[in-house]
Amino acid sequence: MTELSVANNYEEAKEEWIATGDVWWAGSADMPDWVSNSNHQNHCLCGHGIVYHFRIRNTENGVEEIVGSDHINSYLIMRQIAEEKNVNLAEVSDEQVELWLKERVGSMKAEAWWAENGDAFTNMFDAVKEMDVWHNVYEKEQYYDAKYRRYEYRKVLRKKGRGTFGVDYDMASIVWRWNHPDNPKAQIKTRGFPNEKLMMDLSLFFAQSHSMRPAFEAWKKEREDRLEFLEQQKIIAEQKRKEAAEKARLAQIEWDKGAPERERKAREEAIRQENIRKKREQQKFERHQRELALTPSETFSNMCEYYGIPIFDESFAGNAWEAEFLMSIRKKLSNRKELSTAQLNSLRKIMVENPPTSNQVNYLRDLGWEGEIPSKKFASKKIAEILGKGD
Secondary structure, three states: OOOOOOOOOHHHHHHHEEEEEEEEEOOOOOOOHHHHOOOOOOEOOOOOEOOEEEEEEEOOOOOEEEEOOOOOOHHHHHHHHHHHHOOOHHHOOHHHHHHHHHHHHHHHHHHHHHHHHHHHHHHHHHHHHHHHHHHOEEEEEEEEEOOOOEEEEEEEEOOOOEEEOOEEEEOOOHHHHHOOOOOOOOHHHHOOOOOHHHHHHHHHHHHHHHHHHHHHHHHHHHHHHHHHHHHHHHHHHHHHHHHHHHHHHHHHHHHHHOHHHHHHHHHHHHHHHHHHHHHHHHHHHHHHHHHHHOOOOHHHHHHHHHHOOOOOOHHHOOOHHHHHHHHHHHHHHHOOOOOOHHHHHHHHHHHHHOOOOHHHHHHHHHOOOOOOOOOHHHHHHHHHHHHHHHO
């Protein structure tokens, strides 16, 4: 290295060199030009045999050389990292140096492995990956699957195998170990190529898959048939819904057509019911009028005097309610029962505040009275007065 440097001593000469970041593994198929153009392929600059070829460059004179992992020292790597990240040499850590080596050596191994075994691995993995997540699982509790509209057992990928390889062997899921997105330690992320154990399991499972495939295909078909059945049911249900909606629409049209006739009948019925009500009210009114027209008892007359109210008869009732109310008051007074404040107020309203009934007016006119008749009470007194004079 000193001979290829500008400086004439090793301590100064070694600081002229930097790792380029290029690495080649002897197991790789294609040899890059910077290795093939060298006069010491598979050998370090020092003459020792090597597997990993690290490309270095002298930053003073531009000379490039190849060294092995024994001579790709930390300084060369640190200098390359410092320039790449634009930081001071002192800021580069040992961990960054180790990561630099791991990434480049690891990528070389991965490339070589894929060149040699990639097609076989890919073909086997693609052939069994669906079957793996169906077979290499644990069955847990039941749950309702909304997609298939039924209860199914929850399946969880087996993350750790058990038993003896090939004999009573419960294999860990190949998909889980290789490239499952939920597995932070998936080998495609951590190694870049499968380890020996995963390859052995894949080879075994691939061989076993031929006998498993009929059951697997039957399982897949049953689920596909289930989805097809559910889709047909959905179509049938939608068709029935549309038919029902159309039937309802046509029924509404017919209903709307009959609206005028229904409204006419409803009006007629309302009139009929009102006539019945009025007739019953009139009958009730007349019944109470007849009862009020009966000669009052002495007790009733005394109670009227006690309360300071006229001895009322049917002529005080202007409607069915008043007739019924006065009849109930007459019965209470005839039985010497006291009246409540509310009852007395209602009596006062009927006799004093309310206008005279048509019977009172007609009777006074027949008696010869031609003056005003402002209230029931006035009419009652005036009738009594005229009749008293006549006696």
